[in-house]
Amino acid sequence: MRIAMIGTGYVGLVSGACFADFGHHVTCVDKDAGKIEALRRGEIPIFEPGLDALVASNVKARRLDFTTDLTGPVADADAVFIAVGTPSRRGDGHADLTYVYSAAREIAAALSGFTVVVTKSTVPVGTGDEVERLIREANPSADVVVASNPEFLREGAAIRDFKFPDRIVVGTDDERGRKVLGEVYRPLSLNQAPLMYTARRTAELIKYAANAFLATKITFINEIADLSEKVGADVQQVARGIGLDNRIGSKFLHAGPGFGGSCFPKDTRALVKIAQDHDVQLRIVEAVLGVNDNRKRAMARKVSNAAGNLRGKTVAVLGLTFKPDTDDMREAPSIPLVTGLLDMGAKVRAHDPVGMEQAKKELPDIEYCDDPYECVKGADAMVIVTEWVQFRALDLDRIKGAMAQPVVVDLRNIYRADDMAAHGFIYESVGRRGEARK
Known part of the structure; x- marks a missing residue:
């Protein structure tokens, strides 16, 4: 053909x-x-x-x-x-x-x-x-x-x-x-x-419906993560417990800083507009958009709660792209996070394995570093935003020794609280009980 x-x-x-x-x-x-x-x-x-x-x-x-x-x-x-x-x-x-x-x-x-x-x-x-x-x-x-x-x-x-x-x-x-x-x-x-x-129109709607449903799953588990933090539960175990139900499934039940990228934000907004044009209200999808936008903005406050007043402090951000294995910065959670940190008076340094050139177009007013260890040098807090495999096995003793304060905010839950406590970190993650303190 x-x-x-x-x-x-x-x-x-x-x-x-x-x-x-x-x-x-x-x-x-x-x-x-x-x-x-x-x-x-x-x-x-x-x-x-x-x-x-x-x-x-x-x-x-x-x-x-x-x-x-x-x-x-x-x-x-x-x-x-x-x-x-x-x-x-x-x-x-x-x-x-x-x-x-x-x-x-x-x-x-x-x-x-x-x-x-x-x-x-x-x-x-x-x-x-x-x-x-x-x-x-x-x-x-x-x-x-x-x-x-x-x-x-x-x-x-x-x-x-x-x-x-x-x-x-x-x-x-x-x-x-x-x-x-x-x-x-x-x-x-x-x-x-x-x-x-x-039929042609059915195929067109399948794409939007699929993306809206996946965005809803992400947003649902993020709200459950907030509740988990308040009641002393572990959102990862909650996600596993509900995901083992074949009617629900385990995919897209990973709590984090909110969804971004080229598809979910754009397609959920477009689906809402399509529905409005046909006098239909998609209240669930509308709520998903609002919750997700608020969540991305709230992540800077999570860092501030862990590290204290950020004015004049240095925050190291690891991961900028909306997900690993891409250089795509479209609607990445790192953008409102970094913007919020800057608004709080922090100095921001960042590292991403492949996305820094694209990130510079969105976030020109921060310092970019060639590796994670350079990024955390003298930092008052380290924030893990994108779950790149390169960040899953960092030399924690080296990280702690390089930082001004051993504060880690893990927005992807890639580390365990007890391990971080053993290395002397003040550690915050998403939706998990028993957060470690130094």
Whole structure:
């Protein structure tokens, strides 16, 4: 199969490289000439484990290439995937579909022969209808089927998620469209990946509903963590106890500083707006957004409660990206945390294994350090914000010896209170009883 992938952001680049690895011929298209030239040189614009090698091997095999001109790739394609950004629109939280609709118009002009145009971007319900209208308006003679194929990739594990998916959702009632997309995903049949065919609007809603439900699980366990602290319970054991129930499941029940990233905040806001447009109230999702925003802002107060008045003190922040194994800073909990610390008069030093260049764009007024030990030197408190594996086995004696005060606030619960007490730390974590004191 010949595939044109419009957009070389996170979804487009990972999807394009994986489709090429299946044996399809994929051309990734982007208007950013600098990005395309970099990709041709083998430079990957995002951090995703294994992506650089996957791109390089498929470029070498001539199954994957890059261009700024969609005309040829779209004309030759059996399937054209729209994988452009849909950021939150300023002012109202709706998904901004400017790039999707612009791509649809350009694709329409280049279509030749029967083609399936697929929205891979996360889009509100009904977007496929508008994409089809725009294409038929621009090219009335086009032999085209417009389908929805939402992505369910986790940053940091995207390649495995693509190759071993929980499900593949294809939204189209057209038999020819189903046949083409069935061929596109046929290599996954060996993994027995469930291929689910639905109507287009149903597929569009599945993506938003999935992300909103996962965001709700995170927010629920964070509120239980607050209650655990007050009543003397251990939220990790609570999460395990409820997660062993197959109806609930253990995933996304890890208490922390709140969810961030490119999907959950944006998609939950967009889902609320979609519902409002249809006179439906999603009270649970609305509450999730409010609780999560408040939680991220409250983390700076948690540090202050552990370390005392922060004015003039130095706080070392370990981890800046919203999750490990990515350089993504979009809506990361570290941003309101650091902003809150600065507002309290603290000096902030930070270290992240891969995210510091991206972080500098969001947090320009702090000091960045090359390793955790440099970061904590002379600090009055250390805060673990992102659960990078590099932070799970720090030399605690070395950390304590370097700090001005042995205060550790562990927002990811990666250490045990008794271990920290044995090393002489004042230690605070999230939702756990019996916090250690020096």
